[in-house]
Each structure stands twice: as structure tokens, then as C-alpha cells.
Amino acid sequence: MLLEDGILAIWIQLATLFVLCSPGSANASRNGSIGAVVPIPGLTHVDHLGITVPDLDQAREFFVDVLGCEYLYTLGPLRDDHGSWMREHLGVHERAVAPRLHFYRLGGQAVLEVFEYQAPDQRLDPPRNSDIGGHHLAFYVEDLDTAIADLRRRGLRVLGEPTASKGPHEGQRWVYFLSPWGLQCELVSYPHGKAFHRNPEAFA
């Protein structure tokens, strides 16, 4: 796909988390829509995922040394000491400040945008998975048990023992773990694929 799309597309893909399908046929078949689904025009892919952490240096150590991300560059500051730009454009307190933010590449395609914010109304406890806005980032590993042993050696908190999935995820084992500041993460592995991959129509 990269080759077909040419040089410009390669630039774009370099900063791409994931690529959205043309929604036509795939959505018509799997989403059960009667009429045509017409999403935002020209929306081609997810560009990046932004997350806010308490300590940008601690986060860099985790993303690079533990997860294997590539640090790209620093942006910022984002601030408006007198006006309402921060509230109007980012939905945060007018006096909120993001002194700097880091971009990471995950492979040739993926970008994480990591913020450190100071804000008068900042909540310090990350959402639980069960909260609205709860979230987790799941990473594929070739050997789940080896990876879990590595996490434990690093002193990272692993939530319980691995679980074997069922249904469309039959063939997968997973376990959650936490970054040092409480970002919910997950390791998954399905070295022989998942049931859904072998027979998608069985789970439509």
C-alpha cells in the first residue's frame, strides 16, 4: 500500500497510528447498515493518540526502555497567560499549561503524543477501566509468559495471571499491567491467530 500511494503518502504514514479503510463495502457488509454510511469526508486514518502523564521523563523511560518506542521530538509550550485560548481550543482551564510534549513513533506508522500538564483543576488519579474515559493500550507479544516474567523483573505491577479468551478471541491469552504512573496496559498473544481471524462470518 505504501508503494502505491507514493512519496507523500509515505510522509503521512510515518505519522500514522492506524489506517482507516474506505468505509464503503466493509461497513456495508459488517455494520448491517441499510443506507450508505457517509463518514467525515476525507478521513483516512488515525494520526496519533495523545495521553497526559504526570512526569514526561518517567513516561519517556517507560515508552522507550520498556515498550521500545522511538522518541521523535519535543513540542510546546502550550499556554495562554492572559486569554482563553487553552479553554477554547483544548477544553482545559484557561490557565492550564503544557510546558512541553513528546512525540514517539511506534514502528514506521505510529505516533504517541505525550503531554505533561499543570492546571488549577487537574485530576491526578487516572481513570479506572470502569470509568467513562477509562482506557488501556494493548501490546502484542510473541510469548506472553516470557514478557510477563520480564515485566515482573522490572518491578511493574501485573494484574493477576493470564486469561485464555473465548469466542471470537479463542486462541488469545492476555494480562493487564500498569505503567509506573498507572496507565492501564495489556499484553496479548495469539501465536496461532484468533478464532475471528479464521472465520469472521461466524461472529458477525
Place this chain on the structure above:
Amino acid sequence: MLLEDGILAIWIQLATLFVLCSPGSANASRNGSIGAVVPIPGLTHVDHLGITVPDLDQAREFFVDVLGCEYLYTLGPLRDDHGSWMREHLGVHERAVAPRLHFYRLGGQAVLEVFEYQAPDQRLDPPRNSDIGGHHLAFYVEDLDTAIADLRRRGLRVLGEPTASKGPHEGQRWVYFLSPWGLQCELVSYPHGKAFHRNPEAFA
């Protein structure tokens, strides 16, 4: 890359948000490490991003009809009415229940795992971008102004007017918007690339 990695890799890539580089050379050059960075063994890519929403049907409408995602399948329920499995494995209240969850594909590679939870201690207000655990999902669009006009026609809240980026992001314009339940999203566009893409070393 898909062809080189063979059939098994294609299965894996189908459920992939983004692909992690082999960390060796890239990290050594850009992360400024003196010693070798040794991340989790066998961690090859991000498999999916999980998020919790207040209403799975409302979320499906947004992800499919607005963003153009492909609905894949439903999982769940996740619950343990008498034991502590939910707390031990997912870090949530022991009586938390996720009755069902939806998986979406974003292009051939990307998976979003969308949860609806009921929990005695559930927080209902999503984190702000400035909160620890604040987050946003950014989508690439070919024409920012056309896409913004479309969002406004749908009645979705767009945060202010587009901003032109500087530094490594020179060439990009962006704007934030909200899903109906308050998920922070962003549209970005850089039809002629970003400064970083033309000269990465200038921003190392």
C-alpha cells in the same frame, strides 16, 4: 512488510493498531541512549486501544457513521458476581460489570475495543486533556475545512478555529472536537507533509 512476514503476520496485523519498530538502531540513534535499550522481549506492536463509554450503541453510531470504522464483533459479559476476578485482572471494583464490548477495525490494521461498564464507584465525567489520564484520538483528514464543516453539520462540538502548527509540525493545521459523550478527538491535516518529515535531524 505484510508480504515478507507471511500469513501468520497478516492475521496479527489485521488486529494491529500500530506496529512497533525493532527498537535497536532507531532507538540508539534518536533516543540518545548510551547502552542498548532492551524493551519487553517479543513486543512487536500495539494490538488495540480500549476505551470505556457511557452507551455502546451511541458509541457505535459515532465510530461507524461519523468516523467510518468497521464494526467487527461483540464480546462479554465480563463479571464475577461473587469473587474478586474483576479487581484482580482488570483493576476495577469487584462488582463492576461490563455486559458487552464491541471491537472495531480502523482500516486493515486497527482495532478499537469499546467497553460499557456498570460499577458502584464509576466516574461519569471523562478526564479533561489536562488531567492525568486525559487523552485524545487524532484523525487525519485530507481537507481540514471540509471536515470541520461536516462535523458542524452533524451538530458535533468543534473547539474553536483551526490552529497552524510550528516547529516540527510546521505544515499542519489541527482542531479538537468532541464525540457526543465527550471523548476528545482531533482532526489534523498536513497535505504537503510536516517540517519533521522533510528534515528529521533538524528536530533531534
